[in-house]
Amino acid sequence: MVLVAVLPGAEPFALEPDAPGDAVAGVVLCHGFTGSPQSMRPWGEYLRTAGFPVRCPRLPGHGTTTGLTKDTLTLGLFYSKTGPYAGILRNAPAIAQAAADEAGLINGRRLVLKFYDDGTSNASTIQVEEKRAKDEVFSYVSIVSESNVVVAPLADQHKIPVVIGNIDQKVAESLTYAFPVYGYWARMATVLPSFIRNVLNGGGKKIGIVYETTSTAIDAKNAFKAKARDTGLNVTFEQPISQSQSTCANEVANLQAHGVDLVYMMNGPLGAICMLRDAKALGYKPMWTGVGVAWNFNVVAAASGGGADGIRYLTTATTLETPAGRHYVELARKAAPNSGADSDDIMLIWYALVKSAIEGLRRAGPDLSREGLLQTWETRMTGYDSGYLPPPTFGPGNRSGPLAFGISACCTNGQWTSPHPGWQATF
Secondary structure (H helix, E strand, O other), X not given: OOEEEOOOOOOOOOOOOOOXXXXXXXXXXXXXXXXXXXXXXXXXXXXXXXXXXXXXXXXXXXXXXXXXXXXXXXXXXXXXXXXXXXXOOOOHHHHHHHHHHHHOOEOOEEEEEEEEEOOOOOHHHHHHHHHHHOOOOOEEEEOOHHHHHHHHHHHHHOOOOEEEOOOOHHHHOOOOOEEEOOOOHHHHHHHHHHHHHHOOOOOOOEEEEEEEOOHHHHHHHHHHHHHHHHOOOEEEEEEEEOOOOOOOHHHHHHHHHOOOOEEEEEOOHHHHHHHHXXXXXXXXXXXXXXXXOOOOOHHHHXXXXXXXXXXXXXXXXXXXXXXXXXXXXXXHHHHOOOOOHHHOHHXXXXXXXXXXXXXXXXXXXXXXXHHHHHHHHHHOOOOOOOOOOOOEEEEOOEEEEEOOEEEEEEEEOOEEEOOOOOOEOOO
16 A cells, blocks of 8 residues: 655655565655745655655756756855965865865766855855856855855855855754754853863863854854853953954953953954964963864964963864874875875865765765755755764754764874864763
8 A cells, every 4th residue: 555645736656666566655745846845844754753754756857956967066165265264275175176086976977166265254255256156056065154154045045055164053043055064153152161160170260252253253152151151150251353363462461361261262263373372472371262163273273383282172073183084184195285285174174064065965866956955954964974073963944963062182293183082962
């Protein structure tokens, strides 16, 4: 017996038993993308929850296939060609191409990469580039947090799936087509107080906050303050800095003047270099910590002149000495020799981001459409363990991303490491 559920705008199809004489029992949900996928997905989830197998083959000729040909699949990647992050992301094209070459054919199609400038979160640059990209590529990848606040809503408007790194949590959770695979700074900030108390033994310390003036960082700062207050931590001072600040002596002096002996920095690598370097020069030695994919990078350790030594940090990315990291090192040496990419853990997390996007494309199967890729990310990518990032959680209306985190520490031979490999939700 076959029970077939056909929703408005759908086309039924015949379901054959797996072998002669087999009975076929279950529910077939067939939307063929001729109705509204938004209205179909809740029904599919309901049927799955009720224990019925749900099958929905894609019908030929339906769905958006911009950027696809019979033989090629074009992926658009946003990174900082210009602006303050241009230097630290200079190897992004070579590493992305190495990830594509490593992947080989994606269900019979060759992966073609096109690169777009985000101007280091310059909104006008992103708008111009995305206007071009939407008619050239099948889906997007974007890494910089404040760029994602612009790119992701544009992708959502144009119904283009986008795999992203950091982003403002409240922005991402309102979108349909965006899939964050790095942990939200704001969510991790609510775990940081227990990390400070139980791992750093900092429950009795005076805590200061340094944060860049971006929406993603400000939300994380506020989330931390609220949780810290609830758990009895003593936050005595907060200090804004700019995303690309180059001198921080005044900010360091302010922390000293307020007696701060533990600093939570919620900013990117340039601000961290500035703070750690100037604190070292002034002989100021608080305990430092942070969250996310933000500033726990080897370039920060090197440029701060040892100012990062001894730091432990709540992270959602692996490090170069792990098995996954060693794989990346070998790939980078071959793809970009003498470029420094093999010791660049910013490129490691970029590689992880691109690798996640490619895996989504692979799991979507050969009969690709943007709508089908959206469905794949919502139903088949939860728990995907790349070895580089914590497994994410997604679903219809659910953009949780990773719910577990790890610890990174500085430094061994000038590099951040993972002293306790693995991921956990609490500390």
